Amino acid sequence: MNSQEIISKADRYYLHTYNRFPIVLDHGEGVYLYDKDGKEYLDFGSGIAVCGLGYSNERLKNAMKAQIDKLTHTSNLFYHEPGANAAEKLCKAAGMDRVFFTNSGAEAVEGALKLAKKYANKNGKQRFHNIIAMDNSFHGRTLGSVSVTGHEEYRTPFAPMIPKVIFADYNDLESVKEIMNEETACVILETIQGEGGIYPASPDFIKGIRELCDKYDALMICDEIQCGMGRTGEMFAFQHYGIKPDIVCTAKALGCGVPVGAFLCTEKAASMVTGDHGSTYGGNPFVCAAINEVMDIFEEDRILEHVKEVGNYLWEQLEDLEAVCHAISYHRGIGLIQGIQFIPQVSASAVVKACMREGLILIGACNNTVRFVPPLVISKADVDKAVGILKKAIESVS
Numbered sequence: 001m002n003s004q005e006i007i008s009k010a011d012r013y014y015l016h017t018y019n020r021f022p023i024v025l026d027h028g029e030g031v032y033l034y035d036k037d038g039k040e041y042l043d044f045g046s047g048i049a050v051c052g053l054g055y056s057n058e059r060l061k062n063a064m065k066a067q068i069d070k071l072t073h074t075s076n077l078f079y080h081e082p083g084a085n086a087a088e089k090l091c092k093a094a095g096m097d098r099v100f101f102t103n104s105g106a107e108a109v110e111g112a113l114k115l116a117k118k119y120a121n122k123n124g125k126q127r128f129h130n131i132i133a134m135d136n137s138f139h140g141r142t143l144g145s146v147s148v149t150g151h152e153e154y155r156t157p158f159a160p161m162i163p164k165v166i167f168a169d170y171n172d173l174e175s176v177k178e179i180m181n182e183e184t185a186c187v188i189l190e191t192i193q194g195e196g197g198i199y200p201a202s203p204d205f206i207k208g209i210r211e212l213c214d215k216y217d218a219l220m221i222c223d224e225i226q227c228g229m230g231r232t233g234e235m236f237a238f239q240h241y242g243i244k245p246d247i248v249c250t251a252k253a254l255g256c257g258v259p260v261g262a263f264l265c266t267e268k269a270a271s272m273v274t275g276d277h278g279s280t281y282g283g284n285p286f287v288c289a290a291i292n293e294v295m296d297i298f299e300e301d302r303i304l305e306h307v308k309e310v311g312n313y314l315w316e317q318l319e320d321l322e323a324v325c326h327a328i329s330y331h332r333g334i335g336l337i338q339g340i341q342f343i344p345q346v347s348a349s350a351v352v353k354a355c356m357r358e359g360l361i362l363i364g365a366c367n368n369t370v371r372f373v374p375p376l377v378i379s380k381a382d383v384d385k386a387v388g389i390l391k392k393a394i395e396s397v398s
């Protein structure tokens with residue numbers, strides 16, 4: 001089939017919930033993607049912050065192939081070695097005690113919310129406790145996760161949501177204080193808001209939330225699905241702040257391309273018992289083999305150090321660009337999760353399209369922002385190339 005035939009067939013049968021680019025991707029190598037017609041793209045999107053190790057990583061591929069030859073699935077009625085190892089590695093990396101594997105980010109958020117509700121019910125809070133979430137947040141598309149997502153347009157079509165979710169303003173501690181009380185079960189926030197436009201939490205905000213949660217015996221949930229797994233230069237973004245949440249959600253880059261997520265918690269928050277939660281596929285041998293190899297590669301290839309170095313380089317290049325480019329109004333982020341916001345007269349999505357034509361994949365975010373979430377293995381030369389294309393693209397649409 002040629003590209004047009006593939007697009008027509010997909011459009012005929014898919015439920016139309018996405019605006020796709022008219023590009024049919026065929027294969028990937030390193031930090032490059034290739035479409036069906038052989039056009040090459042430098043990828044600064046990583047399949048939405050998923051492919052941390054880029055494409056076609058030999059070690060990861062071999063680990064996955066070896067597991068396919070042995071056993072891909074067991075259900076959670078049995079034990080398996082890849083699962084035990086992945087659980088230990090992930091708990092240690094996050095400084096948590098317990099993990100539950102899911103198949104996606106939204107499911108990790110669902111599990112985290114259930115865990116917090118169970119904890120509240122067990123610890124004498126009224127059954128109608130509240131949940132505090134943030135404006136401009138994104139936590140996924142299932143009913144529970146969309147209930148705590150701070151964008152009305154995502155929630156309204158599916159009302160009513162789960163009850164007693166109250167929204168505060170991100171990075172405004174007073175707005176949390178005003179609504180928090182003994183009946184608060186948990187506060188959920190992204191350590192860095194991703195879809196919202198790459199807004200890192202301020203240190204005062206995140207420390208203040210930790211203190212409020214301690215004061216009211218509420219659980220603090222950090223959604224690290226986009227900003228975690230090394231993207232900021234630490235394994236998890238909360239580790240920059242010197243605090244520890246009670247529950248951490250991860251997914252996206254956890255399996256670097258295999259569908260897997262997890263929520264982790266401290267012993268104190270581990271309120272669920274046999275029968276409280278489950279997942280047929282969750283953490284099967286195949287995805288856990290991928291997690292193990294990803295974690296090993298991170299350590300052996302010193303990915304975190306690399307992210308710090310190349311992330312700083314990207315920061316400097318985008319600062320230089322912002323200084324000479326009037327179309328850019330803000331530059332935010334850390335490590336390899338950065339964003340530039342454009343003035344209202346310049347559309348971020350027009351910039352993304354112009355970059356795409358020139359062979360650079362970037363993805364948009366809310367608030368007229370373009371996101372930089374490349375594979376963590378990009379080089380400084382890749383950054384130079386991307387910023388060069390971006391600069392021309394901005395000129396062409398301004």
Ligand SMILES: *Cc1c(COP(=O)(O)O)cnc(C)c1O
Nearest residue numbers: 104105106138139140194225226
């Ligand atoms: C992508 C994302 C999710 C949802 O993950 P899915 O795997 O798409 O369900 C949740 N929270 C954050 C912060 C995300 O970026």
